[in-house]
Amino acid sequence: MSSTDKKNSVDVQDFIDSKPVAPFQWLVLMLCFLVTAIDGLDTAAVGFIAPALRDEWGLTPAQLNPVLGAALLGLMFGAFIAGPLADRFGRKTVLAFSVLFFGGWSLAAAYTDSVETLALMRFLTGLGLGGAMPNAITLTSEYCPQRRRSLMVTSMFCGFTLGSALGGVVAAQLVPMFGWRSILLMGGILPLALLPLLILLLPESARFLVQRKASGARIARILGRIALLPADWNGSFHIQDGPHDAKTGASPIRLILGSMLRRGTLMLWTSFFMSLLIIYMMTSWLPTLIKDTGLDLSQAALISAMFQIGGTLGAIGLGASMDRLDPYRVLMVAYAAGAVFLFGIGQYYDHYTILIVCVAGMGVCVSGSQVGANALAASFYPTASRATGVSWAHGVGRIGAVTGSLGGGLMLGLGMGFDDIFTLLMLPALLAAMAIFFMGLRYRRAAAEAPVGQNAPQLS
Known part of the structure; x- marks a missing residue:
């Protein structure tokens, strides 16, 4: 238009x-x-x-x-x-x-x-x-x-x-x-x-x-449930997806893997894979690992619950922060902090109070960041490929989930200790932080260099 x-x-x-x-x-x-x-x-x-x-x-x-x-x-x-x-x-x-x-x-x-x-x-x-x-x-x-x-x-x-x-x-x-x-x-x-x-x-x-060029009347009925349309409205609607406007007829898979979005897509896939690997490793094996340290079943259950509680609080807190601050920096810092908490879990598993704090903090930072990454993905992709971009990030993340679930059993089978396992888990957390950092570096610069009205993909 x-x-x-x-x-x-x-x-x-x-x-x-x-x-x-x-x-x-x-x-x-x-x-x-x-x-x-x-x-x-x-x-x-x-x-x-x-x-x-x-x-x-x-x-x-x-x-x-x-x-x-x-x-x-x-x-x-x-x-x-x-x-x-x-x-x-x-x-x-x-x-x-x-x-x-x-x-x-x-x-x-x-x-x-x-x-x-x-x-x-x-x-x-x-x-x-x-x-x-x-x-x-x-x-x-x-x-x-x-x-x-x-x-x-x-x-x-x-x-x-x-x-x-x-x-x-x-x-x-x-x-x-x-x-x-x-x-x-x-x-x-x-x-x-x-x-x-x-x-x-x-x-x-x-x-x-x-x-998809649906009728204006249908769109007007929907938007009219939000507020009255402007008095000078000419009966038509449009959307702005910046450089992607001319490509909306392309396959959504080609769009998310095209030259404009490819790097961001790969960085999102990396962060989804790594964070879901950690989350499903924790969900599947944390109670067993904690019980093996000598704590009783009720203590193991409480500590495991702190991971879920931390994840919920982290999701809301990080979501609010992403709306007010640079979302890339928010997620990068959170993933990096999650690596610190993972190190703390491995080093202080025999200190009950410190262990609870570290597990809750890891939930806030890693599980909360994974939820925040959903919002990042939804804002990153243009309308023509948004559902594909979000869904495929989830699909790659599920591969990480399976890897985490199976990897926990494999590491236990190899005789790795509690501290070794959680020190190793720092690596995917740091890789997720690096992926978000490089994604922000690329698309923050593209947004700054884009002509007016041609915004590069970014969180708004």
Whole structure:
């Protein structure tokens, strides 16, 4: 659209930025929060039911492993598949289908009678879970004003942690009374119950609709729920993605790997891979490692809980900081501080109070930074490839998650000590910090050198 055509045309992001956050936008955030909460519950479901499943079916750890890993594998493939689909067919469409998909297969998993079938059902459930999360992030980000985007996206993402934690509490009550299948039933019923609300209340992204040249009347109805459109509005809408405006017909995969975005994409992939490696290593093995130091089970559980609590607080705090300060510097410093806390865990594991502080601090810095990296990714990519960019970062991150889960067992099998393991974990934290540093170095400079109206990809 030429500058003449844009006269009195409404820029979608400028319109959102110029208005107070409306109840309609909070509704979008809350619906996506509920999706991520159920996603968190379903993702962690097998961990909750594993002991009961093992006892009922008489499984060895080796026989149980495929069931535990199937969902993670599905999450990875689901993220890679869903992103390009969402950039083609819409965020809401793919999000709703993902919720239907993982809810339906979770219900089916509750009626399985063999390890092989359950593993297959969990893989299919993971495909839906992998598609839901990145699209919830993308859709939320596209309805946030730039001044509060990071905080709103990270707050929405906290639903994942809350869902995982509440799932554990509910499982402790339901499994003894109704058996392990009740958790899978709940993991199917809840998303299917939420689905009608998503279809009826959740809007498609206005930015996506403009980019796909949808009717002005449809976009006007959506934006009209935020505030009144300007009196001199000429009936048209536009979006500004800077240098990418001329490339919106290109494949979203080609866009995120093109010359303009390639370096940022690779740096994001590095940070996602490294941080999720640490997070899943901690989630999978921290209680075992702590118990092996001589602390009792209740102390190990408390220390492990501090990691989750720290991650939630860190996500909100870092999100707010990213809106006020340079987001690249915020995440770089947080990852580097996470490496310091990892060193502290390895050196002071026999000092209970210091260990609690270091685990909580590592949760704030590493887990919180991973949530902040979601907001960074959502702001980095243009509309035409945003869902693909966020989803593929998640897909690469899931490879790191599997590496972390398997790596913990491997390091224990090699006889590595507590201090050796956590000293080694400093390396991925420092690599994540370096990736964000170099990403900021490249795109901060590009933004400064870009002509007016041609902003390079960056957090706003």
